[in-house]
Amino acid sequence: MANFTIADIKALREQLGTGMVDTKKALEEADGDVEKAVEILRLKGAKGNAKRADRSTSEGLVAARENDGSVTLLELACETDFVAKNERFIALADKVVDAAAAAGADSVEAALAADADGKTVEQLISDEAAIIGEKVELRRVRTISGDKFEVYLHKTSKDLPPQVGVVLAYSGDDAETARSIAQHISFANPSYLTRDAVPEADVEKEREIVTEISRNEGKPEAALPKIVEGRVNAFFKQVSLLDQDYAKDNKLSVAKVASDAGLTLTDFARFKVGA
Known part of the structure; x- marks a missing residue:
């Protein structure tokens, strides 16, 4: 019988983060020698790295x-x-x-x-x-x-x-x-830090999308430029830090909070x- 206990399995598993079954088998193969068991797990793991290559890491x-x-x-x-x-x-x-x-x-x-x-x-x-x-x-x-x-x-x-x-x-x-x-x-x-850092291609794509949405909503053609720019500004408030409404006070922008505190981000x- 291998010279190890359930406590030894638990301790080695917690040390290495290995599975219960693999840890037990390694200790059995090493006849309870912890250092040898670590080497066994390492060698088996190295062989398994390639097999795990396609697994997701969430x-x-x-x-x-x-x-x-x-x-x-x-x-x-x-x-x-x-x-x-x-x-x-x-x-x-x-x-x-x-x-x-x-x-x-x-x-x-x-x-x-x-x-x-x-x-x-x-x-x-x-x-x-x-x-x-x-x-x-x-x-x-x-x-x-x-x-x-x-x-x-x-x-x-x-x-x-x-x-x-x-x-x-x-x-x-x-x-x-x-x-x-x-x-x-x-x-x-x-x-992004500022609206100027947003890629122009992303801005134009957003402008195209909100223009189409506004037209599909039946907005008057003459009013479209103002409506579209308003919606593009809303886009900037989503992606640009300085344009965002401050989480602790949504009446203030992050830019205003930083300025009032004497900070330059x-x-x-x-x-x-x-x-």
């Missing part, structure tokens, strides 16, 4: 790290919430965001190529995925520079690590308002796990 976490005048925000994804809250997965995310921030990576490709204690981030993720037994994927990475930063990481469930991450770059001294605006970004999900990034 769980995971967001992480951020400041480094020398910039902040790196990333999303590390996995298959299940069991792994997402596992200590090994969280530790992996810490190593990945440290390496990505040190490299100033502003893309997944750059982050995967970054050095992480003598190996690339890509290899680090592959090695850990082999042990964990799930597909692990670095889905998104942004590094933004600025004078000051507000980092807001939001937990959608108390049992899980942060699922929504926001980095706001700004200048000014009102850190409290900066944090409130970062929280607004988390909730309102703007796509220069950039932001927002990631939500699985979105």
Whole structure:
């Protein structure tokens, strides 16, 4: 009989984030030797990485790290919430965001190529995925520079690590308002900082759509230009941060709130796990 207990299975499973059956089999094969069981799980996991390539990764976490005048925000994804809250997965995310921030990576490709204690981030993720037994994927990475930063990481469930991450770059001294605006970004999900940053092709497409809608509603042709521009402005209030109604007071725009607080917003990034 193998020299291990149910408690040993539970402890190893919680350490690695592996499945109950796989953990038990590894301990049986290793005759209760935990280190050998880890190696067995790793080797079996490495073979399974390719098989898991097409699986979806809708769980995971967001992480951020400041480094020398910039902040790196990333999303590390996995298959299940069991792994997402596992200590090994969280530790992996810490190593990945440290390496990505040190490299100033502003893309997944750059982050995967970054050095992480003598190996690339890509290899680090592959090695850990082999042990964990799930597909692990670095889905998104942004590094933004600025004078000051507000980092807001939001937990959608108390049992899980942060699922929504926001980095706001700004200048000014009102850190409290900066944090409130970062929280607004988390909730309102703007796509761009200003209306001028919205691609012209997107604006024209929206203009075409609302023109057709207005005509189908029977609006007078002479009134169309004013109606269309009003609806295009409503589009800007959806996608442009500075144009949005402030979440804490919808009578004010985010631009007005920032201006009154003496803040200049220069950039932001927002990631939500699985979105």
